[in-house]
């Protein structure tokens with residue numbers, strides 16, 4: 001199977017790329033937008049806001065399956081720069097979906113728990129959506145565009161973490177600040193399921209191999225708030241948990257509202273793949289042991 005990973009230099013894309021190569025059975029091509037973030041020779045340039053760059057990549061790769069990882073992911077920037085967020089997350093998804101139709105390939109789209117308002121999580125795949133932020137709205141519109149295209153798989157995930165020294169993912173923020181003994185105020189009223197990027201990649205490739213379509217929640221097993229997750233990181237990586245203080249989301253005055261009681265249920269993947277996702281502690285220990 002020939003897969004094209006759009007955004008192979010992002011956190012999720014990187015793990016998908018390396019997992020697909022490790023797993024075997026896939027021919028893999030990847031794209032980047034910012035040359036500074038592109039570390040793999042052979043990746044192709046693609047900008048979701050420039051139709052001609054998308055077409056050029058499709059013509060050169062001729063994939064069977066396209067995995068769209070690229071997005072404007074900074075939640076507050078999506079609120080600040082709404083037009084840009086729509087151009088990337090909504091119109092970008094539309095441009096990719098149109099090419100998938102022309103080139104007759106399947107489309108896998110990454111979405112988020114931010115399609116929910118966070119009043120009654122954790123949510124299943126069939127629960128009603130109601131995004132409260134611009135990021136969540138653009139991801140939901142992207143989902144709708146993609147699911148209207150002939151053959152698609154939508155993967156909702158959240159709080160993806162991995163060990164990457166340059167990354168700003170939550171695990172790396174806590175590890176960096178912990179190592180430099182910096183105090184951290186971390187919210188204890190935002191609930192979700194921290195998700196190991198490597199496991200997210202493995203589940204995604206399994207769903208692709210099985211030609212699944214529709215919406216799937218792919219997240220870690222444990223529903224916890226960010227403060228609890230930060231304490232777990234300290235415990236596993238032997239950092240001083242006294243550096244961390246609980247904080248209320250409202251006190252942060254962030255521009256974009258956050259879904260508080262969010263999180264995603266994993267019954268569907270557990271039963272259809274006959275494999276439950278790992279909990280935070282075992283995933284963090286696996287990461288630590290791999291260093």
Ligand SMILES: NC(=O)c1ccc[n+]([C@@H]2O[C@H](COP(=O)([O-])OP(=O)(O)OC[C@H]3O[C@@H](n4cnc5c(N)ncnc54)[C@H](OP(=O)(O)O)[C@@H]3O)[C@@H](O)[C@H]2O)c1
Pocket residue numbers: 006007008009010011012013032033034035037038046047048049068069070071072073088110111112113139157158159160161
């Ligand atoms: N990380 C999470 O916790 C999380 C949670 C829920 C859902 N998701 C979804 O999962 C997907 C992957 O997220 P991630 O964590 O891998 O994000 P990330 O690390 O922030 O990477 C974002 C990717 O998007 C690319 N990109 C941004 N603007 C682009 C444009 N105009 N054209 C082409 N590419 C562009 C970036 O490329 P350059 O770096 O080259 O610019 C990068 O490859 C996204 O759809 C996100 O919404 C992530």
